[in-house]
Amino acid sequence: MSDFLIVGGGVIGMMTALQLADAGHEVTLLERGDCGREASWAGGGIVSPLYPWRYSAPISNLSRWSEGYYPELSLRLLEETGIDPEYCQKGLLYLRVEDEAEALAWARVVGKPLERVDSDFLYAKEPNAAPGCDGALWMPTLGSIRNPRLVKALRARLSAMSRVSLKEGVEVIGLRRQEERIAAVETAIGEFAVPEANGQVIICGGAWAAQLVESIGIRLPVRPVKGQMILFKAPPGLVSRVVLMDGRYVIPRGDGRVLAGSTLEEVGFDKTPTMEACDSLWHSATRIVPALADCEIEHHWAGLRPGSPDGIPFIGRLPGFDNLHVNAGHYRNGLVLAPASTRLLVDQLLGREPIVDPAPYRPLRC
Structure with a gap:
């Protein structure tokens, strides 16, 4: 036993x-x-x-503890199973952050790399990001994993x-x-x-x-909190790192695909994807990266978060x-x-x- x-x-x-x-x-x-x-x-x-x-x-x-652990875990699992979790640390760009001063103050207190960058930096990193931004917040240490x-x-x-x-x-x-x-x-x-x-x-x-x-x-x-996401079949290189704007985000995968998320819905244990959410996610994603409008939506799904x-x-x-x-x-x-x-x-x-x-x-x- x-x-x-x-x-x-x-x-x-x-x-x-x-x-x-x-x-x-x-x-x-x-x-x-x-x-x-x-x-x-x-x-x-x-x-x-x-x-x-x-x-x-x-x-x-x-x-903070978890963030430092993921690179090690990803390498271990790849070595032991041959399956690559695709941990990628290319940073995150925050567009249109209203509480920028609070963000920078927080970063100073906790010792987290976070800085205000100009538009030249932004578009050098992500040429296809939303046009017309005068800059962004840049967190270079942020990573993502293909869950x-x-x-x-x-x-x-x-x-x-x-x-x-x-x-x-x-x-x-x-x-x-x-x-x-x-x-x-x-x-x-x-x-x-x-x-x-x-x-x-x-x-x-x-x-x-x-x-x-x-x-x-x-x-x-x-309690369950429903979240919906969509996946674009995008060409490799269209998006290179996580970009976040107005509470929505796009996440690139190693094969070029781009995830866009996510919704927050209090609907009990209902996991049914809806066209309303798909349209909302599409509009958010194409505002963050307009070129995604030319890409096929390959998948649309929902999951239930454990809210507290x-x-x-x-x-x-x-x-x-x-x-x-x-x-x-x-x-x-x-x-x-x-x-x-x-x-x-x-x-x-x-x-x-x-x-x-x-x-x-x-x-x-x-």
Whole structure:
């Protein structure tokens, strides 16, 4: 039997499993569908909050730690699996930033490279960017990762590890409580018993995390927030780096394709793509890079982010239980915060010194 039973096979669940297995523990991961096919697959892959100076310290602390970890993780996964997550660090250009002074002040405080650049610099970097800009903010250290390939590489690595048992197509329908511990995880194919001595259960269910703990009387304020994106079949070189304007962004991929996102919709668990959103994303993308108007929209999809009241994830042991933990509620920053948030939880699980103060992330703080 496994020391740790993880519910949810997105990037949070898989990175948790990887770290626990690296530390020598037996891990079972339960995923109702295919690993990495929900929000982890649907996002854009920018390894930073969109406007990082607008976020609270708890999010910024996790973000900075994660940003430094992604290059190492990407190289490791490429070496171990042959799948390239395509981590790319070409910086980000912010166009038409209203709170520019606040952004530059934030950068000085945290020591983050961010500067005001003129139009010559802007169009030398991105000749096809929106015309008529007198300059931009430039963050040279920002990177992005091709998240569908990241989750594919994580799944391949876990599948090859003898300490990890991946159970896909296994829907969790409840948790069986025995006094102050979880005795078993109930699924559509039967129970998975939790070892009585030291077995731990970790909920990494993303937008579905609240539903997973309702069966034991816990109300976790995590809700689904729909986001839609489109993919342009663009020629290589049309866009070379992430460009952000008016809250929307374009992200280039290594083969020339360009993602554009994203919407924010409070519509419950509805993941149906809509033409209204497609049109809105197309107009935003073609304002950022007008030449995209000549490119075919190759794909249009939607995903569900795990929203939380303040955007700060819930990380840690759930009150009233000795062996039940959660890592959910990352809102728009699941991929951004995944390395640090999973490391923070694993530090607590294994009794290590945590990378940051865990107090701001404690579950049920709201």
